[in-house]
Amino acid sequence: MRLLRLGVEGSLRPAVLDDAGGYRDLSAITADIDGAFLAGDGLARARDALSTLPELDASGLRVAAPIARPGKVVCIGLNYRDHAAETGAEPPAEPVIFMKASNTVVGPDDEVLIPRGSSKTDYEAELAVVIGKTARYLDSPEQSDEVIAGYAIADDVSEREFQLERGGQWDKGKSCETFNPLGPWLVTADEVGDPQALGVRLSVNGEERQNGTTKDMIFGVRHVVWYLSQFMVLEPGDVINTGTPAGVALGGRFGYLRPGDVVVAEIDKLGRQRHVIGQA
Template structure:
């Protein structure tokens, strides 16, 4: 099932795509003020939506056209937890040793924007970079999980994330990575949240990114050092993951940081991203 939100920023309405690719309105089922947030996932609404969709009980989404904006598929998450250097080829291209345990950093929740919204180069930036990633949306409270099976039960679904990064801020200005990761617009997300039942193996997904039509990243989640369920299990030993939280699980090789000449993003560049079964994103780069 593909859940999404459509409308101007701050006015998005929750919807689901049916098998014919038509938008179905969720408000009649979950309430006029409800949205795709932690409360939605915690209360078992995903099952209700699936059953209503199966019975053809959801009205068509009206008042939108083909050019209407798709927002991020979840409301601003409580927290965004990111895993660094989680692909073998990405660690190699940056000259880093393979980590013995997942490298964890945080990203500000207000970095999340729609999948086709503008990405802004921060003021003073000279090294803004791209990172296509598989994002995991948490659907149930995860606390001291003791198995991969338990971790999988806490996953609501998956989406495409662009973990945009400013490398000078991240690596050359001291302190933690967060300040190179948390600039505004630095987490385009979506277009859909694809529920976990439609992704039987999250470690078998191709992911790709283009800059101005040139393929830069072409990887596969099977090359993760720490797979999705291990990441969820591991994180639950150090923090409580709550419904609606987001995990960015790392990026494959092909970022500007690891390329000859380091061709960082410039105003007017166009980014395109896709992950098998999770849709596509397209962002134009602007200036803050």
């Protein structure tokens, strides 16, 4: 299933995109697409009722992030060999973990704001994993399949000077407002299939910047979820950004983002997001 949330904050409708490309209203099943919905029987109920759910006219409605504000956004750095190489870093022996503030999550077409004082705001198209069941000390990477609800597109927007040149940890270059556009859909794991066989692309003003594939991850999705569960409890609704392929501005081939730029990110089976860059 392809789940999404439509409308303005305070008046959002949970919805599902049916096979004909129409929208179906999920309000009779759940008030929102959140951790409680994913952890319970919400997905099964929505799937069983899909053909009988009322149609929803989405004309003029904003597409919000497909999951209500997550408890946490966990990110994996330097998880593609080509990206590590372009930034001059050695491939890590273990996953590099950092966090983004949960209020960085915005809709897939919302404006992304360059922070005040920024000169190096960068883009990173990423496969995002959405957790559907509590994960604590998983026994093996294979057990990760039991706790993944689905996948979405994320743009792990980053301010590189704040991240790398201002001392301390990465978080202050990662947690600026609007720095995690997510969506348009949360696509359930059964519909995505193999998460290591997805093309990842990003363009700026029509110029292709990133064109990679999740098969080139250093640490695959299963390993990442299992690994994180050894250090923290993953809860339903949590989001994991799994790293980005080569082509970011930090690599030196392309310029950093400027107000007015248009960023388009796509991942096979997960749709497309488009956001315009503004100024905070």
